[in-house]
Amino acid sequence: MIHVPRHATTFSLFVPDEETAREGAQELAARGHTLVRVAPASGSGWRIASLDEGPYPDEDDTWWTAAEDRVVTELAVDLGADLRRSMAHPETARRIFPEGETVCDRTVEQVRDTRISALSRIPARATRPAVVHDLGKPEPPDVPTGEPVVLRGLDDVDWAALTGAYGSAEEVPDILRGLAANDEGWDQAMEEYFSAVVHQDTCYDCTPETVRFLVQLTRAPHLSPVYRLELLIHLSYIATIEPVPPTGEDGSDEAATCRAVIDRLPDLLGFWPDAPAAARAWLIVLAALRPARDRLPDFQEFRRQVDGPSPALDLALALVSGDDDVVLDLTLAAASWDEQVSAMLETPIPLRARHLKILFHLAQAELTPGN
Structure with a gap:
């Protein structure tokens, strides 16, 4: 079932120049990120700001958020970018989103098909093996003997x-x-x-x-x-x-x-x-x-x-x-x-x-x- 995550992720990619910024912005817009902006960064270079609000293929927010993070991280490497990210409720994320030239600004419903298509290339989480042994259970409580250990050397x-x-x-x-x-x-x-x-x-x-x-x-x-x-x-x-x-x-x-x-x-x-x-x-x-x-x-x-x-x-x-x-x-x-x-x-x-x-x-x- 298609699902809108509770939290949105804001990605900030700091790249060397405007051409690289626009290239990266288009890549993120094509993945269905709802809000993408570019702007000169303070000091030097350019900044790409991109908002991932979903939707995701199912309710496993942790899995899909991590999957998208890996994709954006790979893009950052390709662009030679310094990547930063933050998470917040969608309303908060939009309110504090960095200013700049808007490349796209869409609703979750408007990016629905694009987003699901982009994520369809990533398998959903497989079933975790059911561990039945008790090696991870605490050992029975014991009382230290109080006898100290002599540390040689x-x-x-x-x-x-x-x-x-x-x-x-x-x-x-x-x-x-x-x-x-x-x-x-x-x-x-x-x-x-x-x-x-x-x-x-x-x-x-x-x-x-x-x-x-x-x-x-x-x-x-x-x-x-x-x-x-x-x-x-x-x-x-x-x-x-x-x-x-x-x-x-x-x-x-x-x-x-x-x-x-x-x-x-x-x-x-x-x-x-x-x-x-x-x-x-x-x-x-x-x-x-x-x-x-x-x-x-x-x-x-x-x-x-x-x-x-x-x-x-x-x-x-x-x-x-x-x-x-x-x-x-x-x-x-x-x-x-x-x-x-x-x-x-x-x-x-x-x-x-x-x-x-x-x-x-x-x-x-x-x-x-x-x-």
């Missing part, structure tokens, strides 16, 4: 010579000691870690130095199981901010952090025999950082014991085994029902890095307690 690092989000990393050992206390202060210490050591997808030269201590905590037998699972998830996250290949030089603090996790994979996987199912699932996700077949039989046997579909585990196993054809099939399948995967597949980064980011995204949705 913590004082051997010159933390004051390293930097974090707010300058010197001299406070980092205290943050790690807060985690090692293995008590009710865990959440506060973890919040401090993701403020000072990893901040909004940014790592620092202190970040890779912390990885070995996070791994020590993960391997500590008396660490609370809830905390251990959380660490495995966090290690997967920081390793996929900027995934790097198994060999090669580190080009950034994010890549160096990924390398540090890869280097500690043998220690992490040494926990496999004693790990509960939820932790084993995340160990497989982490193992995907480096194609390796030595643990593959254990991983495959674990997968056979997991009931029903598991997009995250299947993709992780394909990455561990290095089966590029299966990886491609699985990521394309996920893109047919997850709009974020579609966007990730088009990210201009190396293909394996894209796949690892998709893996973490799928694992978050499927394997994170509470999701």
